[in-house]
Amino acid sequence: MGELPFEKIKRERIIFEGFKFIKAAPLTTDYLLHNGIILIDKPAGPTSHQVSDQIKKILKLKKAGHSGTLDPNVTGLLPVALDKGTKVIQALLNAGKEYVCVMHVHKDIEEKKLREVIMSFVGKIRQLPPVKSAVKRQERTREVYSIEILEIKDRDVLFFVDCQGGTYIRKLCSDIGEKLGCGAHMAELRRTKAGPFNESKIINLHDLADAFHEHKNGKDTELRKIILPTEAGVKHLPKIWVKKTTVKSLSQGAQLKVVGVGAFESGIKKDDMVAVMTPENKLLLIGNSKVTSKELSNNKQGIVVKTLRVFLNN
Numbered sequence: 001m002g003e004l005p006f007e008k009i010k011r012e013r014i015i016f017e018g019f020k021f022i023k024a025a026p027l028t029t030d031y032l033l034h035n036g037i038i039l040i041d042k043p044a045g046p047t048s049h050q051v052s053d054q055i056k057k058i059l060k061l062k063k064a065g066h067s068g069t070l071d072p073n074v075t076g077l078l079p080v081a082l083d084k085g086t087k088v089i090q091a092l093l094n095a096g097k098e099y100v101c102v103m104h105v106h107k108d109i110e111e112k113k114l115r116e117v118i119m120s121f122v123g124k125i126r127q128l129p130p131v132k133s134a135v136k137r138q139e140r141t142r143e144v145y146s147i148e149i150l151e152i153k154d155r156d157v158l159f160f161v162d163c164q165g166g167t168y169i170r171k172l173c174s175d176i177g178e179k180l181g182c183g184a185h186m187a188e189l190r191r192t193k194a195g196p197f198n199e200s201k202i203i204n205l206h207d208l209a210d211a212f213h214e215h216k217n218g219k220d221t222e223l224r225k226i227i228l229p230t231e232a233g234v235k236h237l238p239k240i241w242v243k244k245t246t247v248k249s250l251s252q253g254a255q256l257k258v259v260g261v262g263a264f265e266s267g268i269k270k271d272d273m274v275a276v277m278t279p280e281n282k283l284l285l286i287g288n289s290k291v292t293s294k295e296l297s298n299n300k301q302g303i304v305v306k307t308l309r310v311f312l313n314n
Helices: 027-034 048-059 083-092 110-121 169-180 205-216 221-226 230-234 244-251 291-299
Strands: 013-015 034-041 063-066 075-082 097-105 123-127 142-151 156-163 186-196 239-242 261-265 273-277 283-289 303-310
Touching: 013 142, 027 075, 027 083, 027 221, 027 261, 034 205, 034 230, 048 075, 048 142, 048 239, 063 083, 063 123, 075 083, 075 230, 083 230, 083 283, 083 303, 097 169, 110 142, 110 156, 123 169, 142 283, 156 169, 156 186, 156 283, 205 221, 230 273, 230 283, 239 244, 244 283, 244 303, 261 291, 273 303
Parallel strands: 075 186, 239 273
Antiparallel strands: 013 261, 034 075, 063 075, 097 156, 097 186, 123 142, 142 156, 239 261, 273 283, 283 303
């Protein structure tokens, strides 16, 4: 298992003079139910949309949305955002993903050649999405960050792949088979990471239903373990914290300017998606950075972030 790009970056927090973080009050269970994220272990069979719909019915919510479609026969990690928290999906769709895959090669191939061809797909690749896909069918560039071959047995290859969001593993297997000259297909696939999330807090629909039943009977312990706050959905993004006096105007649509910034993380690049936080570490908005961290340190004026989604409404 490799590391996704954001996991390799070590960021430092730079705090402007006079800015102070504020300890936030504990989140209520009701707040989490309408602003949280659940990590579902998607079973083989239902579509990702059907799983989201089941969660909506279990929790009696108006909205629930998943971040990144898994084919019906694919299993594993499916982050599902709840009610108002569905806005955070935008921050997760293009985040890196990790899968464990079984690829079946259609003819016997010398192991050395097989390994060489598979590893040649690490880096930027061109993919034409499958006929049955959720996006427009046109060739596009995606990046495979790493491939780790775990086992080769007869014509089956078991491997981990870390890749950019929107990479089709079924198509990757097909393209590997084409390059081998004999054909190959994806036999099994499981997602093990999606952006900042892994399988450590994954749960099934049955356990979710049980936890919600306990909640209705006044016992919130299990449900609170299951539902993550919306802020967990931007853990992979670089952060900018704003001053208390700036929160209201930003929540009403104002643009973030340098004067409103209280602290920020190193390594921010221009056009990076960033999470803008309150002094209490609550997610205020996500947007695209108009400056680098270095420019933010040196400039006294100008727009810092172009807002994409506002989460707090005052």
